[in-house]
Amino acid sequence: MQICKVIGHVWSTKKEAALEGFKFMVVQEKYPADGPVFVAADLVGAGTGEEVLVVSGSTARCAAKSSGARQDEAPIDAAIVGIIDTCETEKQKKA
Amino acid sequence: MQICKVIGHVWSTKKEAALEGFKFMVVQEKYPADGPVFVAADLVGAGTGEEVLVVSGSTARCAAKSSGARQDEAPIDAAIVGIIDTCETEKQKKA
Amino acid sequence: MQICKVIGHVWSTKKEAALEGFKFMVVQEKYPADGPVFVAADLVGAGTGEEVLVVSGSTARCAAKSSGARQDEAPIDAAIVGIIDTCETEKQKKA
Amino acid sequence: MQICKVIGHVWSTKKEAALEGFKFMVVQEKYPADGPVFVAADLVGAGTGEEVLVVSGSTARCAAKSSGARQDEAPIDAAIVGIIDTCETEKQKKA
Amino acid sequence: MQICKVIGHVWSTKKEAALEGFKFMVVQEKYPADGPVFVAADLVGAGTGEEVLVVSGSTARCAAKSSGARQDEAPIDAAIVGIIDTCETEKQKKA
Numbered sequence: 001m002q003i004c005k006v007i008g009h010v011w012s013t014k015k016e017a018a019l020e021g022f023k024f025m026v027v028q029e030k031y032p033a034d035g036p037v038f039v040a041a042d043l044v045g046a047g048t049g050e051e052v053l054v055v056s057g058s059t060a061r062c063a064a065k066s067s068g069a070r071q072d073e074a075p076i077d078a079a080i081v082g083i084i085d086t087c088e089t090e091k092q093k094k095a
Numbered sequence: 096m097q098i099c100k101v102i103g104h105v106w107s108t109k110k111e112a113a114l115e116g117f118k119f120m121v122v123q124e125k126y127p128a129d130g131p132v133f134v135a136a137d138l139v140g141a142g143t144g145e146e147v148l149v150v151s152g153s154t155a156r157c158a159a160k161s162s163g164a165r166q167d168e169a170p171i172d173a174a175i176v177g178i179i180d181t182c183e184t185e186k187q188k189k190a
Numbered sequence: 191m192q193i194c195k196v197i198g199h200v201w202s203t204k205k206e207a208a209l210e211g212f213k214f215m216v217v218q219e220k221y222p223a224d225g226p227v228f229v230a231a232d233l234v235g236a237g238t239g240e241e242v243l244v245v246s247g248s249t250a251r252c253a254a255k256s257s258g259a260r261q262d263e264a265p266i267d268a269a270i271v272g273i274i275d276t277c278e279t280e281k282q283k284k285a
Numbered sequence: 286m287q288i289c290k291v292i293g294h295v296w297s298t299k300k301e302a303a304l305e306g307f308k309f310m311v312v313q314e315k316y317p318a319d320g321p322v323f324v325a326a327d328l329v330g331a332g333t334g335e336e337v338l339v340v341s342g343s344t345a346r347c348a349a350k351s352s353g354a355r356q357d358e359a360p361i362d363a364a365i366v367g368i369i370d371t372c373e374t375e376k377q378k379k380a
Numbered sequence: 381m382q383i384c385k386v387i388g389h390v391w392s393t394k395k396e397a398a399l400e401g402f403k404f405m406v407v408q409e410k411y412p413a414d415g416p417v418f419v420a421a422d423l424v425g426a427g428t429g430e431e432v433l434v435v436s437g438s439t440a441r442c443a444a445k446s447s448g449a450r451q452d453e454a455p456i457d458a459a460i461v462g463i464i465d466t467c468e469t470e471k472q473k474k475a
Contacts, residue, residue, distance in 0.1 A: 008184030089198030103374030279388030
């Protein structure tokens, strides 16, 4: 899972029917700082500015299914599955 | 999902029979700027110059299936699943 | 499998129900030094500072299932599956 | 799919029995120029110097199956699925 | 498939039960030179210093299954599936 920050939204009218009903957030990886930017389907009601846990690949489809959002597998390859309360690491302790 | 720009087409006569009927677009990731270039099967009628949502890996096969393009899984590992209307991010708001 | 060092924990209250019961560790790849940082579900009781083996992608779901942690596939894409006792490489022998 | 150039062959006598019968080509990604080099199973009769379409991951196994090369999934993670006739991009038009 | 060199071993006593019986080798990608280092389950009896073919992701589980090492899918995400006899590329011909 990647630790990301939600930095925006994407709107798409002309899209695969199977993508209807998902909210697509623009997220940015926090490690490394200002890391890769990509789009993830939101499964937990995350808002802009929040730190989130993002799963990728076939696991995103698995997550959408286990969340009850879909019975079949949705054609997504990234999904927000948690909002991070705290993230404590060795380096932060040193600071 | 990656935010990409469609920058061209690829033609291939001698290819796997299971790839017949797909339109293969050359896309380039927008984050980072001038990011990686690769080929994606177009499922939504995207044109050159448009910004699109691209799924990768096994999700691309899943997308082709759910789009009705194929009953079985097609041997593709990237697919354009949406045309982006607007993409609003924190950084764009600052600008 | 990646050789990683456990450098911290992540807490998330608002998350997918299917993620309940997992302990999420922050890990950092050791090759290259100070490599990528990400989050992995702990399946073996690893502690901060330990060197661990981490599997990614669909294999993480497979690992959670074969560990008995879950009967169905859990929506995780990284998992700690072993604690490393020793890692002997050519370069270390030279040292 | 990656746009690659075939730059050589690999021979391996001692290998998994399930890999018998495949021809393994060394390919190099064209974007970026002189990109990553890896090995792909050839499904279309590609020759050294040709530009090809390469699929990766589980899609390579899917491709081998749909090509009729195998009934079960072959343990490959990259496959050449097409020979590129022409590749037209915006940048080439400018030139 | 990646062309790697075997550079060492990893020992892990406390690990997932489903990983018992595998030999875990430390491998390094040869392209680019001194490339990424990771751990792969050995399915062909490779030794330190040898050049090998490594498959990744779900294909590694598929390889372990087709090799007869396991009936179910083993929780591995990288596997050595062949020992390379010769690797001939355009660049080597120029040399």
